[in-house]
Amino acid sequence: MxxxxxxxxxxxxxxxxxxxxxxxxxxxxxxxxxxxxxxxxxxxxxxxxxxxxxxxxxxxxxxxxxxxxxxxxxxxxxxxxxxxxxxxxxxxxxxxxxxxxxxxxxxxxxxxxxxxxxxxxxxxxxxxxxxxxxxxxxxxxxxxxxxxxxxxxxxxxxxxxxxxxxxxxxxxxxxxxxxxxxxxxxxxxxxxxxxxxxxxxxxxxxxxxxxxxxxxxxxxxxxxxxxxxxxxxxxxxxxxxxxxxxxxxxxxxxxxxxxxxxxxxxTVATSLWPESDCINWLNTKEPGSVLYISFGSYAHVSKRNLCEIAQGIMNSKVNFIWVLRPDVVSSDEPDPLPLGFLEETKGRGIVVQWCCQVEVLSNSAIGGFLTHCGWNSILESVWCGVPMLCFPLLTDQFTNMKLVVRDWQIGLAIGELNKVATDDVASRVKDFMQGKKGEQARYEIKMVRKILQDAIExxxxxxxxxxxxxxxxxx
The missing domain is CATH 3.40.50.2000 (Glycogen Phosphorylase B;)
Structure with missing residues (x-):
């Protein structure tokens, strides 16, 4: 039987x-x-x-x-x-x-x-x-x-x-x-x-x-x-x-x-928010020139920190895609960006409520990921060879940042203890996307990526x- x-x-x-x-x-x-x-x-x-x-x-x-x-x-x-x-x-x-x-x-x-x-x-x-x-x-x-x-x-x-x-x-x-x-x-x-x-x-x-x-x-x-x-x-x-x-x-x-x-x-719907198609926009940008920004699906960002980050991104002059889900600050405040941000960054940045993250990270235009350090995001970023700027918000994210920054050296911390300032964001982003610190993280992430690839062979x-x-x- x-x-x-x-x-x-x-x-x-x-x-x-x-x-x-x-x-x-x-x-x-x-x-x-x-x-x-x-x-x-x-x-x-x-x-x-x-x-x-x-x-x-x-x-x-x-x-x-x-x-x-x-x-x-x-x-x-x-x-x-x-x-x-x-x-x-x-x-x-x-x-x-x-x-x-x-x-x-x-x-x-x-x-x-x-x-x-x-x-x-x-x-x-x-x-x-x-x-x-x-x-x-x-x-x-x-x-x-x-x-x-x-x-x-x-x-x-x-x-x-x-x-x-x-x-x-x-x-x-x-x-x-x-x-x-x-x-x-x-x-x-x-x-x-x-x-x-x-x-x-x-x-x-x-x-x-x-x-x-x-x-x-x-x-x-x-x-x-x-x-x-x-x-x-x-x-x-x-x-x-x-x-x-x-x-x-x-x-x-x-x-x-x-x-x-x-x-x-x-092939199975897993997203809790409608996804925007960012690929056509990404395909107009130079390889490695776009910073992807997402603080995940769950944790909230304070209005103050979000405005400091936005001002820093604006001052850095880098290209970006920013995923801002509707409740990232609070369900009571669906439009938390500072006044004038979208007009000032028009042409070099887009803001969407949600996207297919694996598709965005896989695109050759992406050169860095400003992340809350959720574990899914880290694994996906490593798989795509995209180094990370880390701004943890809650729960496991502080410990995940230790792995990324201290143990594997494939990213940099931005801000401190869930606090961040405009000037720090602008300088870190610029150095990460165009300077030596970003280059070093891109070198290290190649080795970590190979570990992931070898594991599933x-x-x-x-x-x-x-x-x-x-x-x-x-x-």
Missing amino acids: AKPRPHAVVMPYPLQGHIIPTVHLALRLAARGVTITFINTEAVHHQTVKAAGADCCDGYDPFYSARLTGLDIRYETVSDGLPLTFDRSLNHDQFMYSVLHVLSAHVEELLRRLVATIDPPITCLITDTFFVWPATIGEKIANKKLGLPYISFWTEPALIFTLYYHMDVLRQNGHFACGENRKDAITYIPGVPSIEPKELMSYLQDTNVSSVVHQIIFKAFDQAKRAKIILCNTVEELEPSTVSALKLEKPFYSIGPIFPTGFTRS IKGSSQKNFDQFILDISN
Whole structure:
């Protein structure tokens, strides 16, 4: 009797930066013969449909085209506990509270229905590490005597995973959750030779750890310690000592970089905002002459900092594409640029609400990337050989900047502690795009890019790890 094919329930955290790699992980698994049931929140589904310009929310299935190619991917949605019209960006804490306390009940109800009715039987849960329920729900649902194994998908670097994993050690040593956190270098985390407190994720720099996000982080990593396997969107050779130390804790597979096939526009709609076509404009510019600016899909920029950056860009006289999503300052302020900016920069710069980032970074006109240091953006920038100016805003971005600037030397910091000044922006941008510091970063990034490319070759480390993971879930 033939063994049934593995069937994984896959669910991304309901934020843009988590959705993109999770969708492409699901496609990679399906291409290897794994049946996938993909779950989005109803709010993410609704926003994706609107961004794609589809006519009907209820009947829209983002994986329809993938199924036509023979991939077995089913699609479900579940409520996050809030109305579709609720502004999750403007009311961040209420949104996170619902993710913490309400979402799990809706997920459990859906999973119980699927386990009772779906074929082939579900064999594992592959969900974002930041969820607070996967191990608990997996153990409760009796698909087999052992329940559903929880496989934790970590969308950020291994360095950040291990810092969260060892929060108790940081606390014991006075570097976290103390009235006055220590300021000396941290040298006792396994696999991390040294890191400065200011390079920790923003939530680990806080002295008050009672926020809803801290509650999510604490519960999520309690769950992660009960996971059977950790999948990580990184490359072993980029973080060798950290990955080696984590492998001693539990099966830890580095399978990155996780990109759409061919590093082109995704066949599955993943964008939460309508995308503008920038390519025709880019094709009118000289190679390496355009600075791409984007602060990602989630974090907010203060009005003051945004105006300082805008003035600096204006004074630098460089060509630029600037992605300013509608809520980058606040949903209440959709037009945050200083008066006269668009008129002053007309011809050498364009401002769009959103774009297909892989297409823009792949264009030969792009010579640098002013980024918030989200992990997807870093991997995409490295893949395209585009060095970075780093202006982190929140959470993992401060630690990601350490990797880019201090460890790999493929970028430069701009500003300090989430503060920036016009003159600094203008001089840094000009030097980066036209001077020696930019040249050095472009030289270094070629070597880091080769590490990414080698990892996904047939005998590369990430491909071997992915092959082993397929064997694990098949058995």
